[in-house]
Amino acid sequence: MEHLLSERIKSTPPSFIRSILKTAADPEIISFAGGLPNPISFPQEELLVSMERIVRDYGSSLFQYSITAGLPELRQYIADRYNRKFGLALGIENILITTGSQQALDLISKVLLNTGDGVIVEKPSYLGAIQAFSQYQPVFYPVELTEEGMDIGRLKDALDHDVKFIYAIPDFQNPTGLSYSAENRECIRKVLTGREIVLVEDDPYGELRFDEGGRIPYIGAGRLPGSILLGTFSKTVTPGMRTGFMICADTELLKHISVAKEASDLHTNIFSQYLIWDYLMHNDYDAHIAQIRRLYKEQAQAMTEAMDRYFPKTVKYTRPRGGMFLWVTLPEGVSALSLFPKALEKKVAFVPGDPFYINMANTNTMRLNYTNADCRMIDEGIRRLGELLREI
Amino acid sequence: MEHLLSERIKSTPPSFIRSILKTAADPEIISFAGGLPNPISFPQEELLVSMERIVRDYGSSLFQYSITAGLPELRQYIADRYNRKFGLALGIENILITTGSQQALDLISKVLLNTGDGVIVEKPSYLGAIQAFSQYQPVFYPVELTEEGMDIGRLKDALDHDVKFIYAIPDFQNPTGLSYSAENRECIRKVLTGREIVLVEDDPYGELRFDEGGRIPYIGAGRLPGSILLGTFSKTVTPGMRTGFMICADTELLKHISVAKEASDLHTNIFSQYLIWDYLMHNDYDAHIAQIRRLYKEQAQAMTEAMDRYFPKTVKYTRPRGGMFLWVTLPEGVSALSLFPKALEKKVAFVPGDPFYINMANTNTMRLNYTNADCRMIDEGIRRLGELLREI
Numbered sequence: 001m002e003h004l005l006s007e008r009i010k011s012t013p014p015s016f017i018r019s020i021l022k023t024a025a026d027p028e029i030i031s032f033a034g035g036l037p038n039p040i041s042f043p044q045e046e047l048l049v050s051m052e053r054i055v056r057d058y059g060s061s062l063f064q065y066s067i068t069a070g071l072p073e074l075r076q077y078i079a080d081r082y083n084r085k086f087g088l089a090l091g092i093e094n095i096l097i098t099t100g101s102q103q104a105l106d107l108i109s110k111v112l113l114n115t116g117d118g119v120i121v122e123k124p125s126y127l128g129a130i131q132a133f134s135q136y137q138p139v140f141y142p143v144e145l146t147e148e149g150m151d152i153g154r155l156k157d158a159l160d161h162d163v164k165f166i167y168a169i170p171d172f173q174n175p176t177g178l179s180y181s182a183e184n185r186e187c188i189r190k191v192l193t194g195r196e197i198v199l200v201e202d203d204p205y206g207e208l209r210f211d212e213g214g215r216i217p218y219i220g221a222g223r224l225p226g227s228i229l230l231g232t233f234s235k236t237v238t239p240g241m242r243t244g245f246m247i248c249a250d251t252e253l254l255k256h257i258s259v260a261k262e263a264s265d266l267h268t269n270i271f272s273q274y275l276i277w278d279y280l281m282h283n284d285y286d287a288h289i290a291q292i293r294r295l296y297k298e299q300a301q302a303m304t305e306a307m308d309r310y311f312p313k314t315v316k317y318t319r320p321r322g323g324m325f326l327w328v329t330l331p332e333g334v335s336a337l338s339l340f341p342k343a344l345e346k347k348v349a350f351v352p353g354d355p356f357y358i359n360m361a362n363t364n365t366m367r368l369n370y371t372n373a374d375c376r377m378i379d380e381g382i383r384r385l386g387e388l389l390r391e392i
Numbered sequence: 393m394e395h396l397l398s399e400r401i402k403s404t405p406p407s408f409i410r411s412i413l414k415t416a417a418d419p420e421i422i423s424f425a426g427g428l429p430n431p432i433s434f435p436q437e438e439l440l441v442s443m444e445r446i447v448r449d450y451g452s453s454l455f456q457y458s459i460t461a462g463l464p465e466l467r468q469y470i471a472d473r474y475n476r477k478f479g480l481a482l483g484i485e486n487i488l489i490t491t492g493s494q495q496a497l498d499l500i501s502k503v504l505l506n507t508g509d510g511v512i513v514e515k516p517s518y519l520g521a522i523q524a525f526s527q528y529q530p531v532f533y534p535v536e537l538t539e540e541g542m543d544i545g546r547l548k549d550a551l552d553h554d555v556k557f558i559y560a561i562p563d564f565q566n567p568t569g570l571s572y573s574a575e576n577r578e579c580i581r582k583v584l585t586g587r588e589i590v591l592v593e594d595d596p597y598g599e600l601r602f603d604e605g606g607r608i609p610y611i612g613a614g615r616l617p618g619s620i621l622l623g624t625f626s627k628t629v630t631p632g633m634r635t636g637f638m639i640c641a642d643t644e645l646l647k648h649i650s651v652a653k654e655a656s657d658l659h660t661n662i663f664s665q666y667l668i669w670d671y672l673m674h675n676d677y678d679a680h681i682a683q684i685r686r687l688y689k690e691q692a693q694a695m696t697e698a699m700d701r702y703f704p705k706t707v708k709y710t711r712p713r714g715g716m717f718l719w720v721t722l723p724e725g726v727s728a729l730s731l732f733p734k735a736l737e738k739k740v741a742f743v744p745g746d747p748f749y750i751n752m753a754n755t756n757t758m759r760l761n762y763t764n765a766d767c768r769m770i771d772e773g774i775r776r777l778g779e780l781l782r783e784i
Binding site for chain 2: 001002003004005006007008009012014015034035036037039042044047048051052055059060061062063064065066099100102103106110111112113114117128131132134135136164165196197198226234238239240241242250252253256259260262263264265266267268269270271272
């Protein structure tokens with residue numbers, strides 16, 4: 001049936017991570033490859049209590065078909081939380097529940113992209129986003145990501161092309177762990193003001209800032225009319241239930257996305273929406289998040305301290321202040337991909353940088369996740385990687 | 393942002409039913425418009441017991457990210473059940489769990505359709521399928537549905553075009569309630585044998601046959617290599633949890649669909665997959681289904697008996713032997729759509745036939761659902777419709 005396939009699917013790469021994860025399934029391997037939240041994030045006991053309560057209180061509504069936009073009570077909770085934390089003025093009409101943020105990426109491209117339309121992404125960018133967008137055969141314009149955020153000069157150059165949307169992860173970016181500075185955000189906002197372009201700000205990790213303190217405002221949310229903000233409960237409650245959300249001031253745009261969602265899966269699992277909403281209403285969500293943040297801070301520190309100890313000085317790495325990943329840059333000319341099988345021999349895994357770029361091979365970068373191994377394992381894994389890196 | 397929209401979304405109609413449902417939300421209205429299963433289908437108490445058991449037994453696996461193809465245990469259960477009931481030879485590699493059957497319709501079109509490719513659908517066909525396919529801008533070739541099944545002459549004519557797939561609902565079709573005869577299935581199979589075309593058989597209602605007795609074999613499953621069979625737990629356990637499945641002998645084709653799924657939502661809610669699997673393993677599923685079938689048989693009979701009593705003889709209707717819907721044909725020239733507001737005045741709702749056709753307006757047909765009102769309400773609703781129909 002090969003010749004029956006659409007051009008679309010031929011240009012959609014299978015996820016490199018998901019193939020790698022199969023290779024790295026050996027339980028003896030210390031894996032920094034996946035992007036799994038630590039199970040501490042799942043409030044299992046509390047969720048079980050919520051399950052019992054909602055079955056008793058809401059009965060068949062939990063199991064019946066539901067509306068495409070999502071549970072009004074959950075959307076109201078989200079609107080209230082963002083209004084309170086970021087001084088926004090959202091109502092439930094600005095919120096659409098999605099089947100994880102991955103679906104949001106698919107729906108946005110579905111609604112905006114004709115073949116050949118331009119999309120600006122960070123260089124490097126999240127591979128799941130590249131995969132979702134690729135299905136709609138756009139032309140990618142990658143813009144260099146620096147310690148400060150997007151390279152503004154290159155962003156302006158990219159905007160000379162016919163671009164439908166910009167995809168950015170301003171906090172604790174996947175894969176790099178970098179965050180955009182307040183100044184960089186302000187510059188981007190100025191560059192985009194008045195332009196007919198959608199800014200998609202993906203924020204799965206914003207809640208995972210290691211240290212207390214005010215968050216930097218979003219680039220677009222509340223400020224650029226066509227901007228879309230993505231959020232999720234995957235990193236703070238459960239990824240397995242695939243419950244994300246999209247926030248957009250432009251309700252007309254959101255209506256089109258809602259039609260695409262209706263055609264794609266009718267609505268997101270309503271049981272899980274009730275469950276997460278009930279959990280949020282009956283528990284101290286912020287205290288739960290604080291617990292995750294403390295753990296991830298320890299784990300990230302264990303990883304960078306081990307790198308300080310075991311890695312040669314020619315190897316560079318980011319020092320994230322939140323999120324789940326850090327990014328390693330090897331000396332120029334060294335292919336992280338070619339190191340991958342040797343690392344597996346030493347029973348340690350990472351993701352080579354290539355799939356985070358558009359059509360690049362044998363880059364000298366790699367992504368490491370620190371949230372799903374304990375500090376002792378992190379130290380041991382980095383020690384083994386260090387051995388390998390001293391041989392190059 | 394209107395001019396930023398893709399051609400794709402401009403050609404995707406919003407669901408007529410979902411707009412209608414809003415109009416018909418008035419609790420005083422007797423609604424035959426939706427397609428809601430009766431809440432008797434949801435084994436709430438048993439599901440709660442399963443929830444408690446799986447949280448205890450599987451812990452964090454319920455809440456973590458999972459594989460795209462779906463829970464192996466659930467896929468094995470599905471393979472076993474179909475092998476037993478239909479003499480198939482499926483393994484778990486032939487099963488992909490989808491976020492409801494609606495996602496299956498989206499993914500199949502995503503993987504097969506380039507703009508302008510042909511799709512054969514029944515005339516009339518399921519509006520959610522027409523909506524899903526429309527996103528990929530195909531050319532539709534509708535083939536008349538008769539009391540026997542697809543009109544074979546017209547099917548052959550349609551196959552003269554460049555067609556990627558055929559979409560059919562051979563048992564208790566939505567919207568008509570008609571089923572394909574064994575002879576008709578055999579004819580279709582012969583016509584398709586040796587052709588490079590995918591047959592998509594959608595079977596959400598097959599389990600809902602009113603009377604015991606052997607089911608007629610599928611057209612393609614186990615016989616046509618490129619055929620895809622769709623199934624779901626939406627009508628027999630819960631639609632709210634959006635758990636459907638795709639069965640396909642061609643594992644290469646299924647791999648491509650799996651890549652599209654990965655890009656669309658990573659995987660289906662894993663908690664719900666564990667839950668449904670545990671429910672199936674610990675309860676008498678067939679006894680549960682038998683209970684639903686008895687109720688729907690009563691409800692369908694109540695509806696056709698009321699039609700016999702209250703409808704003028706010029707109005708025709710199908711007499712389904714299973715499923716959730718029946719189809720009414722008014723005298724030629726009478727628009728069901730123009731009757732709709734008058735019916736609402738009498739506090740009764742149905743779906744005018746138009747959205748079940750490709751680009752047809754003011755057809756003389758309507759779809760009625762009988763599963764979500766009790767027999768007394770059904771009688772009263774049909775009596776009111778009868779009053780209206782005697783005025784035309």
